[in-house]
Amino acid sequence: MNKIPLLDLHEKTAKELGEFAGWRTVITFSTLREEHEAVRKKAGIFDISHMTRTKISGPGATKFLQKVLTIDVEKLKPGRMKYSLILNMDGGIIDDVTVYKVTYDSYLMVSNALTRSHVLEWLKNNVDEEVLVEDITENSAFFAVQGPKSSSYVSSLVGDVSGFKWFEGGFRTVDDCRLLVTRSGYTGGDGYELMTLCGEQQLYEKVWSFFMEKGVKPCGLACRDVCRIEAGFPLYGQDFDERNDPFEAGLFWAVKMDKQFFIGKEALERKQAKGPVKKLSLVEMMEPGVPRPGYKVYVGDVEAGVVTSGCLSPLIGRGFGLAYLPPSLQVDGYEVYVDVRGSRRRAVVRTKPLISLSRP
Amino acid sequence: MSETYEVPDELLYTKDHEWVLPEKKHAVVGITDYAQKKLREIIYVELPHINTKVHAREVLGTVESVKSTADVLAPVSGRVVEVNSKLLDHPEILNESPYTEGWIAKIELSDPSELEKLLDADEYRRFLEELEEEKTEEEM
Numbered sequence: 001m002n003k004i005p006l007l008d009l010h011e012k013t014a015k016e017l018g019e020f021a022g023w024r025t026v027i028t029f030s031t032l033r034e035e036h037e038a039v040r041k042k043a044g045i046f047d048i049s050h051m052t053r054t055k056i057s058g059p060g061a062t063k064f065l066q067k068v069l070t071i072d073v074e075k076l077k078p079g080r081m082k083y084s085l086i087l088n089m090d091g092g093i094i095d096d097v098t099v100y101k102v103t104y105d106s107y108l109m110v111s112n113a114l115t116r117s118h119v120l121e122w123l124k125n126n127v128d129e130e131v132l133v134e135d136i137t138e139n140s141a142f143f144a145v146q147g148p149k150s151s152s153y154v155s156s157l158v159g160d161v162s163g164f165k166w167f168e169g170g171f172r173t174v175d176d177c178r179l180l181v182t183r184s185g186y187t188g189g190d191g192y193e194l195m196t197l198c199g200e201q202q203l204y205e206k207v208w209s210f211f212m213e214k215g216v217k218p219c220g221l222a223c224r225d226v227c228r229i230e231a232g233f234p235l236y237g238q239d240f241d242e243r244n245d246p247f248e249a250g251l252f253w254a255v256k257m258d259k260q261f262f263i264g265k266e267a268l269e270r271k272q273a274k275g276p277v278k279k280l281s282l283v284e285m286m287e288p289g290v291p292r293p294g295y296k297v298y299v300g301d302v303e304a305g306v307v308t309s310g311c312l313s314p315l316i317g318r319g320f321g322l323a324y325l326p327p328s329l330q331v332d333g334y335e336v337y338v339d340v341r342g343s344r345r346r347a348v349v350r351t352k353p354l355i356s357l358s359r360p
Numbered sequence: 361m362s363e364t365y366e367v368p369d370e371l372l373y374t375k376d377h378e379w380v381l382p383e384k385k386h387a388v389v390g391i392t393d394y395a396q397k398k399l400r401e402i403i404y405v406e407l408p409h410i411n412t413k414v415h416a417r418e419v420l421g422t423v424e425s426v427k428s429t430a431d432v433l434a435p436v437s438g439r440v441v442e443v444n445s446k447l448l449d450h451p452e453i454l455n456e457s458p459y460t461e462g463w464i465a466k467i468e469l470s471d472p473s474e475l476e477k478l479l480d481a482d483e484y485r486r487f488l489e490e491l492e493e494e495k496t497e498e499e500m
Binding site for chain 1: 404
């Protein structure tokens, strides 16, 4: 099993370690309650070094990414990041990623830990001449500082970054080493992500300890999961995978159909005409109970879908989750019932998440 | 890495990790230290309604932790006369104090002889040891 570079350090303070997608990492540092409160009201820091980081560069890099990603990479400006999908020929989702454009022919991509070998193989199988694909996951650390106060904490380490727009970033220097700092995250609130591009253990520890000393709360993957569910963000491997297309996963907004070509485009054109039979939807419990993966969702007495992830949201004090439902039910407040271990509990469909960023 | 579990002498136990404190015609029930440690951080508790009649081994309530859900089974039959409604707003009490502050319900016994079928503290301790041994064997 892989382990994140600061695992030994975290082990001294963490409450629960565990495995995620083949990585030994931290599930909880203190309690979900405290960690969640920090992220929503102040700032928390996640060690997300398990995520796959890939450098894609060379004269053919843009053309190559234009082919394997669903977004228009040519229109992406240096210093900007975008969310994208990687599709197979049938339009199935191989992964969801973010891509940061360093210069016109150089990119940094973050993809899921779970898909690491599959994505790298896919990229290599489709690679063009004059493109270099480098997996830098194990030579770097990756942290997410998230929460309404994150801007001032991150600025106090790397200089003023409060002017960054959402999904904008730049390089900053700590100990003669470059960090990519982007205003981004997976919690639905404001936040920054810091990726080290050189340096070793000593630098990673220095960055982490800096935030510890400032009082930024260390947060584990359990908290990250609750935050992303509240924000309505699906998780690859949990809510969708290669068996799902962007229509089903509710991620079609990340597909630029007017782009001349990308892998999976033809399949999507065919699928678009038919429309999906199920779509990932948000469900808010109106009665007690926490929606858990596999719980069935009913409309009246008719089975209509299934929960793929859920939590007890501290924001509303009720259960909230993601479920596959017929697209016709995508009406805010639509009444459904979730079968909570044999007991049908009233819930409603939501078309908006519990938190979404008013973009800085 | 072996964890230790608190097992107070004065209580009775079930193999499903509930505890019982007999009080004349009543019994106070809750979940054991082992149960709360296995569940980890408890985020939500569902309690029975007062006056509900329960049979031994029927679902009395539900405890949700960050990652899983567990039923609390009634260790004895009877009528629910009190519930610890403090748990609704502060489920963390179940982690902090499973044997005192974290009691779940008080049941008026319909068949006090059922108490004899429960484990005493020594029996429950041995049962936990067996569980841990099985777990170690599985890991090997």
